Amino acid sequence: MIENFDLSLVNWSRAQFALTAMYHWLFVPLTLGLSFILAFMETIYVRTGDEIWKRITKFWMTLFGINFAIGVATGIILEFEFGTNWSNYSWFVGDIFGAPLAIEGILAFFLESTFIAVMFFGWNKVSKKFHLASTWLVAIGANLSALWILIANAWMENPVGMAFNPDTARNEMNSFREVVFNPVAIDKFTHTVTSGFVLASVFVVGISAWFLIRRREQMLAIKSILIAGIFGLVSSLLVAFTGDTSARTLAKVQPVKFAAMEALYEGRTDAGLTVIGALDDSGERIGEKKVHDVRLKIEIPKLLSIMTTGKGSGYVPGIKDLVNGNPERGILSVQEMMNRGTYARQVLTDYKMAKELGDTESMTSLAAMFEDPDFVDNYFRYFGYSYFEHPWQVIPSVPVTFYSFRIMVGLGFFFILLFALALWFYRRQSLERNRWFLWLALLSIPLAYLASELGWVVTEMGRQPWIIQNLMPVNVAVSNISTGAVQTTFWLFAVLFTALLIAEVSIMVRQIKTGPKQKEE
Amino acid sequence: MTYMITHAFLQSYWWLIISLLAGLLVFLMFVQGGQSFIFSLPRNDMQRKMMVNALGRKWEFTFTTLVTFGGAFFASFPLFYATSFGGAYWVWMAILFSFIIQAVAYEYRSKPSNVYGTSLFDTFLFINGSVGPFLIGVAVATFFTGSDFTLDLFCRVTWGSGWHGLEALVNPVNLLLGFAVLFLVRVLGLMYLSNTIDDAEMAVSIRKTLARNAVPFLIFFLAFVAVILTGKGFMSSPAGEVTMVKYHYLHNLVTNPLTLIFFTGGVVLVLVSLWLALFKNSDKAIWYAGFGTVPVVMALFFMAGYGDTAFYPSTADLQSSLTLENSSSSLFTLRTMMYVSFIIPFVVAYIWYAWRSINRKRINSEEMNGDDHMY
């Protein structure tokens, strides 16, 4: 297959995808959460008929619109980049991966975009009930689109529901149900949307706090804090819960990523969960990769073992066990997986050659292998490993994964506290007096964005070098174009997105400062 | 054998859906067509504001249709997705850029503190409105004229030209379709504006401009059709061997009754719409033009994909050409996706309903001075 990878092409292609994805993710979580907050607010308006709630809804809706537009702009690129920059990937898995993308368009995007028009322009044109229904449908549409794209993403982390077809040299779907109900997909969807709810709630509480600091729009601010505080508290508890479930699933399907998150090199029983720690170069190496010691460690005893195995005494494999193998624990070495993968790839090449030469006899016997469970489960499964030269290449960046994970989790617990305090002060009617809290809430807004972006850093950096776990490394997936072309588009995107982000923030800040319209007609 | 028939049926079914989405996309690009007049049509700021708001309430349909078109193509013919997007990199990137700038332009153009000023965002709308449809037309034309690529044993694409797709711009036949699409959507845009905006002065200028755009549209369109019908087409034998055959697309047009009916019926409807708009002063022309455009585009896609034809031909290596058969997803995926596609009529129904409820009142200057959400 591709024998010489152009590393700079791979890296630039990755950089471009990361750039687009991270920009896109600056806008999406707010859409996911704020759409529901709008729906709650408008529901109260329709039920009580109290005009103040209409005014509140419309204020947040303006901010929603500003954010939404740029989310759409960055989203379209991601879809097309699979084709433009990862064309080998697109063919290899298009049979499975394309389906959720298409469904996302048909099922979710139209729902969202159709009813967004009613939501923005329909106030005086349709009935109150129809308008309310539209606002709810926007929220449902936005979250449904998250569902489908996350199913696609989860499939890359844990490919299920498919079989390899040697004739087409690609994976083909054989169970849509398995793809949709992939355990990783369920974790990912629940964790991601609830994290969007948290971010939006922090956003609403923070901006409302700013109004209170400036002693303006107190009514709007306090009512908004109530709604976002409740929604945020519930969601942040769910985020912690779903994050925990994600980690458990991860320990099974992506053990190397899991070990990297914990900087766990040596497998252990009674493994504790590191709450705080700092990484330090131990001087030791696995191949070209550094081995890190965890210093200044505060850990909760046995928790890691309990999380992964359900028992305090359970065994958690470390990076070294996973790379070098650990026969005692039944862990294959990466070298062995590479050998088996290479064998599987040879069988495929032989099949292709036999087909070229019209050697039907060899074709039949080779094709049969791809249906033999022994070959599929013990050899073909490691197909992707055949692309590596050294076992250590399967290790992701430990510091990036380790720190990103800790900061995300730490902030997760901080947000629980933040929402609890917001509701507490609301009940005691002392929000305005506790100015330190108002400042804290305002300054938490960037932290929510940080946590959210770092979540994806954990997921996507932690799974390197794979684009599809165990099947395809990133460098094989890339399109055959010149590095210069990708560099050019990278910079074009970088400049354009940054320029658009500046406009977005500027417009948003201005709208917030202007505040809601003074009177409702 | 039944297996094969079913797979072939599904491939044709998905090509039909792709064609339908393409038809809807071209029709909905009336938004782009309208945008291309942003600097030339309005006489004053109020007129521009009415125009932008009339178009702005619809831009997301076009955008979403484009995204869905891409997603459906990926899911049903992934090898096309991999080959064309990964190979003709620059054309697709240019199209993408023109759409990214559109998405923010409406929302930001008239907001205070938008940093770059209204005129830059309006320029974005102009670029999207003119470059977008033109390039999409050029890209679709390569379905008939071919591209410079080869595929290896493992279906990996190598593009011959270092221009990565931009070379399509020097083929005059591709340009014919590019300009035909551009002028078509400009005509559609004018018809939509005349239907939506309630302003006597604008109505007059719209009609004048319409005549000036209808003529080039007809010329470019007829020229493109004449060239492809009389030229050579990329025929793929049942065994999968691709050859170039004279009058192949003409053959596809006249031997497939559905294609013939869609094509002639659609052309007639578009002509009727022009007659209504230009000579009868009707503001309902958009509906005839819309119901005409969709089947004409579909018929072009039928000619390119059905009837033993390679729909994404390679001029560098005929045998690398993509056909519905060799580029599609598996039977299982196409069937699963078919079930999903059954909800499309439902989607169309709610879009229709929501559209009607918003467009019940025509846009006038009074509404623009109100304080609803405004672009």
Ligand code: HEM
């Ligand atoms: C409270 C404790 C939290 C825990 C235990 C937790 C756990 C996790 C884990 C294990 C992953 C990786 C999943 C994978 O690689 O497949 C992850 C990803 C992610 N996290 Fe968290 N997280 C927490 C809080 C947060 C917070 C507060 C946010 C944002 C506001 C957040 C946003 C994300 C995002 C966006 C992802 C990527 C999507 C995904 O893979 O699910 N997380 N989280």
